[in-house]
Amino acid sequence: LVLDPALPLGEQLAMAAWMKGLADPEGEARKACASLGLADLAGRRPEAVSGGEAQRAALARALLGQPALLLVDEPTSQLDDGHAAQVIERLADLQDGRRIVVVATHDARLAAGLAARVPAGALHRKVWT
Incomplete structure (x- = not known):
């Protein structure tokens, strides 16, 4: 997801929550920010945050609803260990809730934290003839 450079992160999440028809867009945006350690950055625009912070904001927006x-x-490519652990926990929580989460990663920490994996090179299927 691409972040809008003109809007602070919190406003972007609130707008996305509103567009998804959530009952309390601002509240959902605050919860999404807090769940990925972004509560203190909600008033900042994308150019005023690090690449990892912007990456977490984009994930928070995707998780709304x-x-x-x-x-x-x-999803953990630009994150330090602590923030990577937050992302891994959120993605694992989604799997526990019977949602489908498809992740492409080279991060062994992330792969180990997810319920099911397809080992590299194990999936080969010809779709078109």
């Missing part, structure tokens, strides 16, 4: 399916690519 508890999607049934989530596709994520390298």
